[in-house]
Amino acid sequence: MLQTILHQLMPNRCLWCDLPVHQAGQQVCSCCQQALPGFDIVFYQGNLLWLPAVQQGLPKLHAERLVSLSWYQPPYDYAISQWKLQQQLAAGHWLLQQFRLLAQQYQAAGFPLPDCICYIPMPPWRYLKRGFNQARLLAEVLAKTWQIPMLPLLQRQRSGQHQRLLKRSQRQHNSRQLFQLNAVFRMQLKQLGQIALVDDVITTGSTLQQACRCLQQGGAKPVQLWTLAITAKDRRQGSLP
Numbered sequence: 531m532l533q534t535i536l537h538q539l540m541p542n543r544c545l546w547c548d549l550p551v552h553q554a555g556q557q558v559c560s561c562c563q564q565a566l567p568g569f570d571i572v573f574y575q576g577n578l579l580w581l582p583a584v585q586q587g588l589p590k591l592h593a594e595r596l597v598s599l600s601w602y603q604p605p606y607d608y609a610i611s612q613w614k615l616q617q618q619l620a621a622g623h624w625l626l627q628q629f630r631l632l633a634q635q636y637q638a639a640g641f642p643l644p645d646c647i648c649y650i651p652m653p654p655w656r657y658l659k660r661g662f663n664q665a666r667l668l669a670e671v672l673a674k675t676w677q678i679p680m681l682p683l684l685q686r687q688r689s690g691q692h693q694r695l696l697k698r699s700q701r702q703h704n705s706r707q708l709f710q711l712n713a714v715f716r717m718q719l720k721q722l723g724q725i726a727l728v729d730d731v732i733t734t735g736s737t738l739q740q741a742c743r744c745l746q747q748g749g750a751k752p753v754q755l756w757t758l759a760i761t762a763k764d765r766r767q768g769s770l771p
């Protein structure tokens with residue numbers, strides 16, 4: 531009630547068009563919400579790996595399925611950048627809302643739900659700087675929406691670990707291994723069933739590819755990948771957040 535009164539007195543601005551938003555609790559006006567670009571989850575049967583444009587852009591991604599809101603394009607690119615780089619919580623709140631809607635649409639369409647959720651861990655220095663891991667917050671949305679456990683299955687390898695003592699070939703191999711399995715779950719991976727792995731954006735797919743390989747080498751089945759946006763092959767130019 532109080533929130534509604536406050537909203538009537540001081541409506542917030544739409545993240546996309548900057549006009550006042552008429553519904554309390556919404557970050558984007560109803561016109562912009564209806565005009566949002568994105569993938570149609572029913573059209574692609576809950577798996578973007580069916581789409582040739584996605585397959586061509588991410589040829590090394592060995593996963594069971596891939597689900598995402600959209601290509602990395604307006605307004606998602608702006609909102610993601612505002613959330614991650616400017617710590618604009620309103621943008622993050624809107625993205626989490628969109629991700630929840632996607633999870634609800636996926637479930638309503640009857641596509642197979644995973645048995646547990648995990649996320650791409652963030653390097654500790656970046657976490658200290660940013661104060662949150664957006665991949666973890668997105669994973670929590672899936673876990674809460676489907677009432678499925680979220681487990682920290684992956685850990686970042688400690689960077690610079692005895693690098694100076696390694697030969698060149700060993701160093702290259704070591705630098706390629708971004709992740710290791712969390713020792714707590716190492717013996718249980720085969721019993722966990724299907725895992726949904728969450729990250730915010732897929733650019734080249736190399737981070738998710740390494741995370742998938744780490745899980746599968748530990749005995750996990752091919753995973754579901756969930757992400758906010760995918761960078762198309764011909765749009766991978768310039769800097770990304």
Ligand SMILES: [Zn+2]
Nearest residue numbers: 544547559562
């Ligand atoms: Zn708008």
